Amino acid sequence: MSKSRKKKASKRRKQGKSTKKSWSSRVWRLFLLLGGIFLGLLVPWVVYLNHQVTTEFEGRKWDLPSRVYARALEIYPGAPLSLQDLEQELKSSGYRRSDRASRPGSYRVSGQAIDIYRRSFRFHDGAEGALQFKVTIAGGRVNTVRDTASGGVLDLVRLEPAEIASIYPLQKEDRTLVNIEDVPPLLVSGLQAVEDRNFKHHPGIDLRGIARAALANLKAGKAVQGGSTLTQQLVKNFFLTQERTVLRKFNEAIMALLLEFHYDKAEILEAYINEVFLGQHGAYAVHGFGRASLFYFDQPLERLEPRQISLLIGMVKGPSYYNPRRHPQRARQRRDQVLAAFSETGLMTEAAAAEASLSGLGVTDSPRARGTRYHAFIDLVRNQLAQVYKEEDLRSEGLRIFTTLSPSDQEKAQKAVSGGLRNLGERGLSSSLQGALVMADVASGEVTAVVGDRDANRPGFNRAINARRQVGSVIKPLVYLLALEHGADYNLMSRIQDEPLTLKQADGSSWTPANYDGQSHGEVTLLEALSQSYNQATVRLGLNIGVNNLISRLAQLGVVADVTPVPSVFLGAVELTPLEVTQIYQSLAASGFSVPLRSVIAVQTATGGELVRYPLRMLPQPRREAIGVLNYALTQVVERGTARALNGLLGQAATVAGKTGTTNDRRDSWFVGYTRNRVAVAWVGEDDNRPAGVTGSNAAMRIWAALFRELAIEPVDLRMPDGAFWLWVDSNSGLLTAEGCEGAIQVPYINGSEPEEMTDCLAGSQDEDDESIWKKWFGKKR
C-alpha cells in the first residue's frame, strides 16, 4: 500500500511540472488518480473485512450460560410425597396451575389427584419425552400413577428438574442455541416474509429492497423502512457497532456480500436466529429465538403456535418497544401486522391468520423465576465444580449441571431458619442473630438443602459453607467413639468420674472445665456422660484417649481442621463450618459408610454429551461396630439427654439421634441430628461472635425440629453391624442380666467388650433353662 502511494505521489510531482496539458486531460487524469487511490485502498480493506468475516463466523462460538438443575423428583407408588410438596416441586420446575393440564408445563389439581403434563427433557442419563400422567396421593404418600392417555399404571415417572440458576457470561447475554432443522418452518419462512422477502435470492444486499425502502422513505419524508437484508442485520449485530455512519453502512454491505459468498443461506439464517436481540431479562440480554421462546412463553421453540411465532418475528423490529409484557397493545398490533404479512405471502390461510389475530398473545405473566432463593446451594455447587472447571468455562460453555438440591426441602429448611430466628427474636434474643443449615441424604451424601443466611434472598456471606465456628459439645461423640473402639477398656456401661479437674496448659496457665449445670455428677457411665454432655467426665475420658487421636479421627471422618492439640478440644475448641459438621455426622448416620458430601451428580455439554459424573463412592470407616454402638448412645441424647425436648418439638416420639452443642458464653448454638435417611446440622450465633444467649437446645435444636416436623421421619436403624450385638444388662451394675429381671436394659456391645459377670437374677434363671438364656441374650430389642 505505501509503495503504490509513493508511486502515485511521484507521478503527481511530474504532473505538476507539465503545464501544457489540456484541462480535459487533467480532469481525466485526476479521475483516474482518485479511482486508483480508491481501488488501492479498497482491495486491502476488503481483504481485511474478508478475513474478519471468515475467522469470526467460522470460529463463532457464542458464550452460553451454564444451567444448573435441581434433582429430578421421582414419582412412584409409595413415594413419601404430600400434595403440597408435589405442588411446590411443580412450581419450582416452572409449572403453571390451570383448569386443564393441556400443555406441557401445566398441571391441574382436583382433590387428592394431580394431572401433570410433563415437558420433554434431557436428563443426565437420557432424554425423556413429554408425558401426561395423573398422580393420586393418600396419607402423605403417592398412591397411584397412571398414564393419562392409556390409563395404564406407571411404576416410575420423574419430573424434569427445576432450573435453579444460570451462570451467565460476563457480557450478560442469555441464549439457548437452536439448530435450523429444529426451527418451526413458519418461523423460517415468516422471518423472510417480514424482514427480507428476497433473502433466498439476493447476494447479501438487496438493491431492489433498498430502492423500495428509499422510495417509501421519500414518500413519507422520513425513514420508515429499512432496506437491510437479514444478512446485513446479522453482520450489524455480529461485527459492527450500533452507530449509523456511511462508513459503517458501507462495511456492512461489503461484509454481507462476503458472508453470502462464503456461507450458505441456512448457515446464515441459523446464525441470525440465534443472534438476534429479543428482549431484556433484568441485567441479561435475551438473544436468539430459542431463549426468547422460553422467556416469553415458557415453551421450547418447536412447540410455539403461529400466534406466538408471529409475535416474536414482529418483535425483531423493536424488542423493548414491542415488549408484550409491558406494551401488550403495541405488541398485539405488531403481531397482527405480521399475521397479515403471513396471509399475504400465503404462509397462512387468510382464515387461519384472522383466527390467530383474535387470540391472545400467549405470553406468560412473568418469566420463569431465576431461583434467587438458591444462592447458598449454588455456592456449594461452584465449590465442587471449581475442582474441575475454570470460572470462564462455567460462564461460556453452556454446561448442564445436575445437582442434588431438593426444592421442597430447601423451601422448608429456609422457612425453618428464618421462622426460627424470628421466633427467637420474639423470645427476647437479638434480632441480628444469624443461622445456617445443611441437610443431606444419609446414604448417598447428597446435599438436599443449604441455608446460609436468615434471609433467603440475600446473597453474600454463606455461613453454611464459610462460617468457621467453635463446635462445642458437637465434637464429644468422637471422644466416646474413640473410647468404644478400645473394646477391651470401654463399653457404654463403663464408669468414669465426673469430678472437678484442673489441667496445666502449655503456656503455664491452668484450665478447670466446669459442667453446664455447675455440678459434678460423680461416677457415671459413658452412656450418661455422653447423653447428658458432662464436660468433666468427657475431658477425663479424652485424656485417656489422647487429643492427637481425636484430631486424626476427625481427618479420617473427612474433615481436616487446623486444631491446636490442647485438652479443650475434647469440649469442642475446634472451629468447623456447618458443612464440615454435616460431613462428620453423615459418617455416623450411615453406620460408618462415609460418602463425601456431593452437590453435583453430573455435568453435561450443551448438546448432552456427558462430561463428568460424580458417582456414589463409599469410604468405609474402620471399626464400624463402634459407630453402631455410638449411634444408639446418640439416640439416648434425644430420649433422655440434653435433647430430650426434641420429641416434644417434633410432635412425635421418633427414634432420632442427635447432639446439642453450646460454646463458651453462649456464642454458638449447634444441633446435629439424623434419622435413618436424613442428616442435618443447624447453627445459630452472631456474625461478630459476641455472646448471643443461645444454647444448643434453645436455638439450633428448635430450628432443626421446625424443619423435621415438616418431613417424613424414618427412625434410626439400631440393628448392629457385624461385630457388635445387643445384650440385656443391669442398668446399675452393668452386669449381664435377663429380660424381665429388675433394672434390665438393652445395650449394644462390641464383640469382646461385653461383661462376663452376671446378676443373681440371671444366674438363678440360668439354672432352670440353659437353652432359653441364649435366646434372651440375643433377643429382639424392638
Add this chain to the structure above:
Amino acid sequence: MNRYGKSGLVRNVDGTGLAGVLRTLVSTLLVALISACAASAPAPVEEREVEARVREPARQSSEGVQVFPLQNPAVKELLADAGAAENAGDYDQAAVLLERALRIQPRDPEILQNMAEVQLQVKDYEQALNFAVRSYDIGPRVGEICSRNWRTISVAREHLGDHSGSAQAELRASACMNTKPTSL
C-alpha cells in the same frame, strides 16, 4: 485378625466350613468348565468371574433359603433396566440406574449387592468390597444374598491382594446357608 472376619455370627458353624469350601470349589470348576465349552463367543473374563464366582455358586447353594425384602415396582423396573444394561456391557449406565434405585431405597441389600457386582466388573475392587459389605450389614445376613455378599468380598479381596481375607470371606459365604438368621 481381619476386621470383617471378627463376628459373633459364625461362632456356631465351624463344623460346616470345609464342606462349604469343597462345594464352592466344585461348583466353581463346573461353571468354569461349562462356560469354557459354550459355543457362543465367551463373555469377557470379568463377567465370567461375577457369574462363575459370585452368582452361580450363590444360587446353587441357596437351596431355597431365600430372604428377599419386598421390592417396590419402581425399584424392580430400575433393577431390570440395570440388568439389561449390564448384559449389554454398559456398566456405566447400569451403575447410574442402580444409583437411581438406591435413591429410592437406599437400604435395599439387593441393589447394593448388584452395585457391588457391577463394580467387580469394572474392576473397581475397593468399591465392590464396600458395597458388598454394606449390603451384608443391612441385609438378611443369610441365604443367597448373603452368599453373594461374601463371595464378592472374597473375589474383591483376592484382587486387592488380601488372600487370607479372601479365604475367610469364602468361609463366610458357605456359612450363609447354615447360620440362623439374626433378627433385629
